[in-house]
Amino acid sequence: MKNFFSETTFLKGVIKYSSLPHDEGYEFLLAGRSNAGKSSALNSLTSNSKLARTSKMPGRTQEINLFQVNEEIKLLDLPGYGFSKSGKQKQKDWNKFLQEYFECRRSLCAVIIFMDIRHPLKTLDMQLIDLCECYQIPFIVVLTKIDKLTKHKQKQAQDFVEMAINDCPIVTISSTKNLGIEKLREIILKYADE
Numbered sequence: 001m002k003n004f005f006s007e008t009t010f011l012k013g014v015i016k017y018s019s020l021p022h023d024e025g026y027e028f029l030l031a032g033r034s035n036a037g038k039s040s041a042l043n044s045l046t047s048n049s050k051l052a053r054t055s056k057m058p059g060r061t062q063e064i065n066l067f068q069v070n071e072e073i074k075l076l077d078l079p080g081y082g083f084s085k086s087g088k089q090k091q092k093d094w095n096k097f098l099q100e101y102f103e104c105r106r107s108l109c110a111v112i113i114f115m116d117i118r119h120p121l122k123t124l125d126m127q128l129i130d131l132c133e134c135y136q137i138p139f140i141v142v143l144t145k146i147d148k149l150t151k152h153k154q155k156q157a158q159d160f161v162e163m164a165i166n167d168c169p170i171v172t173i174s175s176t177k178n179l180g181i182e183k184l185r186e187i188i189l190k191y192a193d194e
């Protein structure tokens, strides 16, 4: 398969729902706690290390950055939730955005929930899963940074997540080692196709 993900371009950054482009095509929301590895995964998916900014400092991504993969598919890189320094008001603004986005956005295809494999299923992750279930939006769980754990510990963490949530794909990746990235591309394409 041709990796057209590598032709992904930056579209725009927005901070409110009304600034989003026309509601058409297939959108995937990249969500998860700050520092989970969302922006790094986006760069790996697109084989472009300069596309989304990544950082050791949580809270790197400040706006919702939209990326156009091909004519139909868009990826939305969300700022991490639960980043304490972003303040209560900011959190409220994001919650408002999410609520409106989940409620109104017809092109929303699936939410991709990123979790550091060493710290999966924290309260805010569970809240997001509940929100997806409440609005009947499909979600994909991505466990990141698997290069940080032994195979045995990876399996333990994966089993733990599988036990806790039913009926959703779980992908394990390492953006730095380029593991599981092709699988994630395939799943995105499958969801866009359905």
Ligand SMILES: Nc1nc2c(ncn2[C@@H]2O[C@H](COP(=O)(O)OP(=O)(O)OP(=O)(O)O)[C@@H](O)[C@H]2O)c(=O)[nH]1
Binding pocket: 032, 033, 034, 035, 036, 037, 038, 039, 040, 041, 053, 054, 055, 056, 057, 058, 059, 060, 061, 062, 078, 079, 080, 081, 144, 145, 146, 147, 148, 173, 174, 175, 176, 177
């Ligand atoms: N070892 C390892 N480090 C990773 C991996 N993915 C991301 N990181 C590191 O984790 C840190 C956070 O990554 P980001 O991609 O910026 O995380 P984010 O979820 O976009 O964070 P926010 O923008 O703050 O929400 C960076 O220092 C990355 O280099 C991985 O697969 N393996």
Ligand SMILES: [Mg+2]
Binding pocket: 038, 039, 040, 053, 054, 060, 061, 077, 078, 079, 080
């Ligand atoms: Mg980011």
